Amino acid sequence: MSGNRLELRHLRKSFGGLDVLADISLTVQAGEFVSILGPSGAGKSTIFKVLTGSVQPDGGAIMFDGDPLTKEKRPFAFMPQRDALMPWRRIIDNATLGLEVQGVTRKVARTRVAPIFAEFGLEGFERHYPAQLSGGMRQRAALLRTVVQHRDMLLLDEPFGALDALTRAGMQRWLQSMWERHRWTVLLVTHDVREAVFLSDRIYVLTGRPARVQTEITVPLPHPRIDLATPEASAVEASLLQILLNPDQRS
Structure with a gap:
């Protein structure tokens, strides 16, 4: 076994003759928080569709714990961009x-879910409907629904993208604290540079159409990350922005 939980090898996908993913390779190790960063339309969510089995790749391989991923075994818990809570439940x-x-x-x-409501800041709201909760509370409920499945890996597809800036910042700090406590293995899709720097151990930057991995960056900042107003954090952000704004300049 390579030591990687997840490994994508030269993944390719097209729709109706339009190439979306071209030669995508990346790894995620156990207990690691990895982000896929790129502009809207860069193919980030398509990677998750391939991982969850909703679309089939045209080429490449997906390995999990050293074995090929099969359609019978999908060891992922997936949280989409919006909370997708059912309003009548x-x-x-x-x-x-x-x-x-x-x-x-x-x-x-x-019985399994009830004891962890307090940990997610939802104690006392078990009998409420989604419309009675704030945006941040709805996202915490959606993440609770995701992690309680006890899957081997979490796939988070821009989970805070619909929130206002202040609520989003609070949710990022909350997610960091939960990850620190549980050491989930996480793959996050985002177009937010600061979010990726704040949360991630490593970041893969997608650029181009079809999308390719432009570069991989290790975030050299200790956890927990309280303040990104440091020269080290600013340098990582600047490097990522340079890559995104100048994708033709290979790193």
Whole structure:
């Protein structure tokens, strides 16, 4: 085994003759927080569609724990861009939905979910409906629904993109603290440079159409990251912006 949880090797995908992904290779190690950074339309979400099996790649390989990924085994818990909470279900029943899909009874699923509501800042809101919660609370509920499935890896597709700037910053800090506590293995898709720097151990930058991995950057900042107003953080941000704004200049 290579030591990588996830490894993409030369992944390719096109739709209707339009090339979207070209030769995408990346790795994620156990307990690591890795981001895929790129502009809108760069193919970031297509990578997640391939990983979750909603679309099939045209070429390349996907390895998980050293073995080829099969359609029967998808070890990912996926959180989409919007919370996707069902408005007619109370928050506790939204939180159990992933377990119920796996065949767990609602009663057993509630027993598993109830003890961690406090950790997600949702204690006392179990019987509320999504419309009664703030945007940040809805995202925490969606993440609770994701992690309670106890999958090997979390796929987060711009989970805070719909939030206002202040709520988004608070959610980023909250996610960092939760990752520090649990050491989930996470792959995040984002177009927000500062978000990627704040959360990630490593960042893959996608550019071009079809999308390619322009570069891989290790973020040389210790966790937890309280303040990004440091020369070291600013240097990483500047480097990423330089790559995104000048994609033809190979690093």
